[in-house]
Amino acid sequence: MTDDFAAYPFTREHCLSISDFHRVDIERLLDLGAHYLNLEHQKGGSSKVLRGKTLINLFFENSTRTEKSFELAGKRLGADVISMQVASSSVKKGETLLDTASTLNAMNPDLLVVRHGSSGAPALLAQKVSCSVINAGDGMHEHPTQALLDALTLREAFDGDIGGLQIAICGDILHSRVARSNVQLLNLLGANVRLVGPPTLIPTDADRWGVEVFHDMETGLQGCDVVMMLRLQLERMKGSFVPSKREYYHFHGLTRAKLAYAKTGALVMHPGPMNRGVEISSDVADDPDISLITNQVGAGVAMRMAILHALSDAQDIRRQNEGSAL
Numbered sequence: 403m404t405d406d407f408a409a410y411p412f413t414r415e416h417c418l419s420i421s422d423f424h425r426v427d428i429e430r431l432l433d434l435g436a437h438y439l440n441l442e443h444q445k446g447g448s449s450k451v452l453r454g455k456t457l458i459n460l461f462f463e464n465s466t467r468t469e470k471s472f473e474l475a476g477k478r479l480g481a482d483v484i485s486m487q488v489a490s491s492s493v494k495k496g497e498t499l500l501d502t503a504s505t506l507n508a509m510n511p512d513l514l515v516v517r518h519g520s521s522g523a524p525a526l527l528a529q530k531v532s533c534s535v536i537n538a539g540d541g542m543h544e545h546p547t548q549a550l551l552d553a554l555t556l557r558e559a560f561d562g563d564i565g566g567l568q569i570a571i572c573g574d575i576l577h578s579r580v581a582r583s584n585v586q587l588l589n590l591l592g593a594n595v596r597l598v599g600p601p602t603l604i605p606t607d608a609d610r611w612g613v614e615v616f617h618d619m620e621t622g623l624q625g626c627d628v629v630m631m632l633r634l635q636l637e638r639m640k641g642s643f644v645p646s647k648r649e650y651y652h653f654h655g656l657t658r659a660k661l662a663y664a665k666t667g668a669l670v671m672h673p674g675p676m677n678r679g680v681e682i683s684s685d686v687a688d689d690p691d692i693s694l695i696t697n698q699v700g701a702g703v704a705m706r707m708a709i710l711h712a713l714s715d716a717q718d719i720r721r722q723n724e725g726s727a728l
């Protein structure tokens with residue numbers, strides 16, 4: 403697998419947005435992700451393709467899954483990994499994002515994983531640093547590695563094929579970077595995507611996203627193979643978007659009764675963190691026969707290994723080419 407990968411290289415410098423990738427890049431990343439997922443399942447050791455490389459995690463917003471899985475992925479592949487704790491860093495003394503990034507850049511990292519509350523922050527850093535930048539979530543804009551791990555989870559659950567699946571993404575679409583990356587990626591892979599949520603939480607430009615929009619779960623979930631629930635992103639809300647959490651759960655929270663509107667055997671996803679009793683009930687979230695939520699976490703490590711591996715190989719090729727051009 404890794405030899406095939408080298409023979410047909412991935413050439414991207416950064417991972418900032420799903421729109422940066424062609425379908426062929428995505429398919430190759432997913433194949434490599436599946437390879438690493440297999441190794442993880444078999445508890446097989448991974449080749450240390452990142453030996454000698456340095457990965458820095460720079461998270462300005464809270465994270466459990468993304469930060470830890472990048473840390474683990476980097477370590478599994480042999481990189482030196484440091485995770486900068488923004489709360490105890492000089493950011494708290496007033497250092498700007500760009501100064502922080504150029505300070506870290508002077509330490510010569512190869513890969514910089516950035517999460518920031520402002521849309522476009524990782525793309526801005528990518529212009530200022532000399533390493534590969536990975537967007538680990540920027541404001542309401544994108545979370546491309548989440549979409550890739552979701553696609554890997556779906557490929558595993560549906561025997562390799564996402565094309566033609568009916569997928570409902572439900573809840574707070576407006577504030578969700580997960581929704582924005584997933585809509586692009588699932589459309590690219592040939593799935594039929596619909597958004598389901600109250601009008602206040604559906605973006606006004608959603609009619610240009612290539613999706614169908616529904617405002618109630620009963621019609622929105624009909625015929626769906628997959629129901630992807632999203633958290634109410636209260637931290638991004640200015641003002642009141644839902645009357646109360648209780649009412650929201652009543653109309654838009656996923657319960658077994660509402661899941662029955664979807665196809666028999668429909669599977670449930672959630673990027674996490676979950677708010678139980680707000681967007682999803684515990685009996686749905688915790689039922690291993692229908693919930694893919696822990697599979698998503700497992701796929702997260704494998705998919706991030708694939709992304710780091712691919713970017714690192716592309717970097718080596720660029721460096722070799724630059725060296726031979728001198």
Ligand SMILES: N[C@@H](CC(=O)O)C(=O)O
Nearest residue numbers: 539545580633673674675
């Ligand atoms: N963890 C995901 C989803 C969420 O926080 O609800 C994100 O950072 O976008």
Ligand SMILES: NC(=O)OP(=O)(O)O
Nearest residue numbers: 465466467468673674
């Ligand atoms: N899904 C996700 O990004 O989770 P974290 O916010 O915990 O990283």
